[in-house]
Amino acid sequence: MENIRILHTNDLHSHFEHFPKIGRYLHQMQEKPNADEVYTFDAGDFMDRSHPLTDATEGQINIKLMNDFHYTAGTIGNNEGISNPHAVLEDLFDHVNHPILLSNLREEDESFPKWAKDYEILxxxxxxxxxxxxxxxxxPMTYGPNHWxxxxxxxxxxxxxxxxEGKYDxxxxxxxxxxxxxRWLAKNYPQIDLIVGGHSHDLIPNGEKVNQTWITQTGKWGNYVGDIMLEVNDQHQVVKIAPTTISTASMPEEAGDEQIIQGYLEQGKQILEQDHVAYLPEKFADDKVAAIQVSLDAIAHFANTDLAMLSSGLFLSSFKVGTLTKFDLQKALPHPMHVVRTKLKGSDLWRLVMEIEKNRHYLDHFPLQxxxxxxxxxGxxxxxxxxxxxxxxIVYVNGQKINPEKDYQIAGLDHYVLVPFFPTLAIVGENEFLFPQFLREVVGDYLAQKYPITQEVK
Structure with missing residues (x-):
């Protein structure tokens, strides 16, 4: 009989506030696993550019911390694969200490990314x-425009x-x-013994068995760590799989944890504050509407459209008057979203606007995740x-009553295509996802042109 311990994480999303505890737990179990073998896996979205230090280092701080966790293997999530420009992802894993397993992503010439392995046999x-x-x-809608x-x-x-086949037990x-x-994979490929999963942020405290396959997931943000025991008989057949999850909140704190966590924030802030973007006039003072309006202009300019739409909940703060830095923009617009240019017939644009107006009061305070x-x-x-x-x-476009037969283009965000509130966008819209800039980068580039830093008071 052989006992194998599997430790796993998913969807940490740069929630560094949990990293000191998680690191200690993983190291303790790795050093004294109470098993014949111990392996540690990560199921993607380890990074999130809404954290200042991740954004400032283009994810390299996350790779350093990944290495500190001593993973055996991992895969990528959409925050690595889509939220990074192609060139950033190409070099993201240059210094990682474990294999990145990814069977379903290719370069445009159909070759594997230099950092990816098709599979691994331990x-x-x-x-x-x-x-x-x-x-x-x-x-495909988002990987394709990012040249994957x-x-x-x-x-x-x-x-x-x-x-x-024939290479594994x-x-x-x-x-x-x-x-x-x-669940679909488990039902259609019964040879799978265990799925260490992520992406949907489901917490499955003791796993879920679908036919003969066990599925595990630890929720999100490092709130839990997965801990699985496998029993394998002398013929190398799986006898038992017992998944559990450990609450990070139950793990002991140590002196200095808070200092480390705050240090990540401060380091990211210091790096981003060094990059001055624009010099904004007084009209932006404590005025979130002014920030929204100039951002509408920014995405319309970027998408080369007359029309644009944005929601107020995106803006976590108004724009800072005077010298605006990359940190200020990151704090105001932390979302890893991309601009979408949508082509609609006038009748469909009218319907989209009616959907927005119908849902307006509902969405004003809707807690979105x-x-x-x-x-x-x-918002x-x-x-x-x-x-x-x-x-x-009645809907008016640039002062004229909308023409049901005319084609219109409107700039929005991938966010609006994905949310269920405006189905017209996804059903009949001709949506073009514009890469690689994030929303905040698009806005920053526009502000830099409109309010150049040359006006900065020295």
Missing amino acids: TTKKGTRIALVGLTAAY HIKMLGETMDRVLPEI VLILITHVGLEKD GMSFRGKIF QMYYRGIKVDKLHR
């Missing part, structure tokens, strides 16, 4: 062969499984595809170039 001291396969969420080719899950599994998937897709949103509430929707006569249900 062999325990007692000779058990463990195959590891990594998968990330398949989003993402492969569908079924297509990938149908390719990989024949390649590794235990099959483990490390996935960032979400619980529903993990996911879809790359890093704020608290959705009010603001338009550029659009006016609405609510009483008569």
Whole structure:
């Protein structure tokens, strides 16, 4: 009989406030595992550019901290794969100390990224062969414009499984595809013994068994760490899988933890504050609407459209008067979102505006999570170039009554395509995702042109 311990994390999202505790727990279990072998896996979204230090270092601080956790293997999430420009992701893992497993992502020439491995075969001291396969969420609409080719899950599994057939005794998937897709994998590929998952932020305290496959996930932000015991018999067959999760809050604090956590924030702030973006006039003082309006102009300019829309909940603060730094912008607009240019017939644009107006009061205080949103509430929707006569249900575009047969283009965000409140965008919109700049970078570039730093008071 052989006992194998698997420690795992997912969706840490640069929540460095938990890292001192998580690091100690992993090291303690790695050093004294009470098992014949111990492996440590991460299932993606380890980084999040809403944290100043992650943003300032383009994720390199996360790689350093990953190495400190002594992972055996991991995969990437959408925050690594989509929220980074192609060039940043190309070099993100240059200094990582463990294999990054990712079977379903390719360069545009169909080659593997230089940092990715298709799969890995581990062999325990007692000779058990463990195959590891990594998968990330398949989003063609966003990977494509970022110059990657993402492969569908079924297509990938149908390719990989024949390649590794006969090479393993235990099959483990490390996935960032979400619980529903993990269940689909378990139902359609019964040879999988264990899925170490992420992406949907589900906390499964003691795992979930689908047919013969166990699925595990630890929620989000490092609130929990996964701890799994596997029993394998002398014929290298899995006898038992027992998943558990450990609350990070239950782990002991140590003197100096808070200083380390605050140090990450302060270091990121200091780096970003060195980069001056624009010099803003007094009209922006404590005026979030002014920030929204200039940001509407910014995304319209970026997308080369007359029309634009943004929601107030995106703006966590108004823009700072005087010298605006990258830190100020990051604090105001922390979301890893991209601008989308949508083409709609006039009749469909009218319908979109009606959807927005119908949901306006509901969304004003709606607590939104996911879809790359890093704020608290959705808020009010603001338009550029659009006016609405609510009483008569008439929409005006640039002062003219909307033409139902004319084509219009409007700038928005990938966020609005993903949220369920405005289905017209996803159903009939011709959506073009514009990469690589984030929303805050688009706004920053526009402010730099409109209010150049040459006006800065020395």
